[in-house]
Amino acid sequence: MPELNDRLKLAVAQLDPTMGDIAGNLALARKARDEAAEAGADLVLFTELFIAGYPPEDLVLKPAFVAACMAAVEALAQDTADGGPGVVIGCPLRTDEGLFNAVAVLDEGRVVTWRSKVDLPNYGEFDEKRVFQAGAMPGPVSFRGLRLGIPVCEDVWGDLGVCETLAESGAEILLVPNGSPFYGGKLDVRHQVVLRQVIETDLPMVYANQVGGQDELLFDGASFAFNADRSLAFQLPQFSTGVFVTDWVRGEDGWRCEGGAVAEIPGGDEAVWRALVLGLADYVDKNGFRSVVLGLSGGIDSAICAALAVDALGASRVHCIMLPYRYTAETSLEDAAACAKALGVRYDIVPIAEPVEGFLSALGPMFDGTPSGITEENLQSRSRGVILMAISNKFGAMVVTTGNKSEMSVGYATLYGDMNGGFNPIKDLYKTQVFRLARWRNQNQPEGLLGPSGEVVPERIITKPPSAELREDQKDEDSLPPYDTLDAILEHLVEHDGGVDDLVARGFDEGTVAHIEKLLYIAEYKRRQSAPGTKVTRKNFGRDRRYPITNRFRDGA
Numbered sequence: 001m002p003e004l005n006d007r008l009k010l011a012v013a014q015l016d017p018t019m020g021d022i023a024g025n026l027a028l029a030r031k032a033r034d035e036a037a038e039a040g041a042d043l044v045l046f047t048e049l050f051i052a053g054y055p056p057e058d059l060v061l062k063p064a065f066v067a068a069c070m071a072a073v074e075a076l077a078q079d080t081a082d083g084g085p086g087v088v089i090g091c092p093l094r095t096d097e098g099l100f101n102a103v104a105v106l107d108e109g110r111v112v113t114w115r116s117k118v119d120l121p122n123y124g125e126f127d128e129k130r131v132f133q134a135g136a137m138p139g140p141v142s143f144r145g146l147r148l149g150i151p152v153c154e155d156v157w158g159d160l161g162v163c164e165t166l167a168e169s170g171a172e173i174l175l176v177p178n179g180s181p182f183y184g185g186k187l188d189v190r191h192q193v194v195l196r197q198v199i200e201t202d203l204p205m206v207y208a209n210q211v212g213g214q215d216e217l218l219f220d221g222a223s224f225a226f227n228a229d230r231s232l233a234f235q236l237p238q239f240s241t242g243v244f245v246t247d248w249v250r251g252e253d254g255w256r257c258e259g260g261a262v263a264e265i266p267g268g269d270e271a272v273w274r275a276l277v278l279g280l281a282d283y284v285d286k287n288g289f290r291s292v293v294l295g296l297s298g299g300i301d302s303a304i305c306a307a308l309a310v311d312a313l314g315a316s317r318v319h320c321i322m323l324p325y326r327y328t329a330e331t332s333l334e335d336a337a338a339c340a341k342a343l344g345v346r347y348d349i350v351p352i353a354e355p356v357e358g359f360l361s362a363l364g365p366m367f368d369g370t371p372s373g374i375t376e377e378n379l380q381s382r383s384r385g386v387i388l389m390a391i392s393n394k395f396g397a398m399v400v401t402t403g404n405k406s407e408m409s410v411g412y413a414t415l416y417g418d419m420n421g422g423f424n425p426i427k428d429l430y431k432t433q434v435f436r437l438a439r440w441r442n443q444n445q446p447e448g449l450l451g452p453s454g455e456v457v458p459e460r461i462i463t464k465p466p467s468a469e470l471r472e473d474q475k476d477e478d479s480l481p482p483y484d485t486l487d488a489i490l491e492h493l494v495e496h497d498g499g500v501d502d503l504v505a506r507g508f509d510e511g512t513v514a515h516i517e518k519l520l521y522i523a524e525y526k527r528r529q530s531a532p533g534t535k536v537t538r539k540n541f542g543r544d545r546r547y548p549i550t551n552r553f554r555d556g557a
Helices: 024-038 055-063 064-082 162-168 186-201 267-284 300-313 330-343 352-369 372-397 407-409 432-441 460-464 483-495 498-505 508-521 524-528
Strands: 007-014 043-045 088-095 098-107 110-116 141-143 148-149 173-179 205-209 211-214 217-219 224-226 233-235 242-251 254-258 292-295 318-322 346-347
Touching: 007 024, 007 205, 007 318, 024 043, 024 064, 024 088, 024 242, 043 224, 055 064, 055 346, 064 088, 064 098, 064 110, 088 110, 098 141, 098 186, 110 141, 148 162, 162 173, 162 186, 162 330, 173 186, 186 205, 186 224, 211 267, 217 224, 217 267, 233 242, 233 254, 267 300, 267 432, 292 300, 292 372, 300 318, 300 330, 300 432, 300 460, 318 330, 318 372, 330 460, 407 432, 407 483, 407 508, 432 483, 483 498, 508 524
Parallel strands: 007 043, 043 088, 148 173, 173 205, 292 318, 318 346
Antiparallel strands: 007 242, 088 098, 098 110, 141 148, 205 224, 211 217, 224 233, 242 254
């Protein structure tokens, strides 16, 4: 294979692999390599553990899985005998020394070498020390006369000196395969991390990130590079896939990207909306569901979930059900119908009076002489849950559940009722964010999404006081503080692990804060049984925040 003549065409494969679909991921890699070859690329850079999917969790402890991944890499290596582009691709590696999160370099029809991740993350959503062994400090890889440094994801985030070691041992350019999950503002954090390494090494760095949803994690792509002089070399789009060929030239000061495109990156609410849409779409499609069904109550949470589902899947794959009872307001019936019409979805009404009254009749002898209360309210929610699950079982549609992060925090949800479902698009959205995003979506139709333009969440749904409508004249604020107060308290307690005293010092009522903290702790058992949902904040329930169910600690007690 001829050496590079001071020019490098580097293709960045920003793609959406599927966990465990080794044959599918191999086919995706082959298609990407063919596309890169047509563009004259010399090398294709894939993302972290691409062949397996990321993060594989305990799946990599299964020897047959790792063997199949490595065999797929060997097959891809044979393709490189055609004289086309070489490949850098992530794959789990098992050797006599252990199991590694590794990268294979392929060229001339063979696996040239492997490089293993040194710095294994073990915080937040990451738990790699559980399954992988840390790799040895790497040296550069020779590729057609170019010395590549290939740190893997956390190797550029941590402080083990991986990038400095590569620079000191002769690397000319740093190529970083990543599986970096999204949260609001994450791209700016990545830029700062990479710039720090560029400054310390005086080398350009290419940061390739995967796209797509994997259970609760969402990968947003947005791959980029910085030149050695700290200028942005290129910026790829966010939330979209593609094979992007970049041109690099070696001069007196080393390698530099020429004419790299800089995509516009959505910010704020648009970024969060796109993340939620992609997370839902991938969960439904990768798990083989044809469609989704959800209860459309006339409230804000179910309305925004319906809008997200239509943007993700198209109206023909979304079925909305109104499940009214005696406490359902006429305005809620009108608002749910208006929302369904605006979205263009199938809409059915299934009254729940008969099943609720049936349960009450069956339990009547046992409940005789006791006051009516939350038990009877929850029977309404559970009747709705049973009906939605029956529709799911009959027609194969996945139930979308609709509880927001504020409700999930304080247990304002009914197990085996409104918590029923396979996926919750707004699980990591506080209620105030739900309102804000609904207003944003009514004013915007993001390009490439499948829903209609215009008002998709009727204004009255946004402006009316939130209510579960499980008793006469019920309002959420009967049981909870106003949502702007509640969410401010929860953000401090959940996102920042803050204390009660800190909130009191900021002016919040001590009794209110202590009550919310208690609700937060005692609702843990409910959250353990809740559906997964896309992570869009720095700390979601489940992967990031892991508290014991049995827990008597109270701050200040």
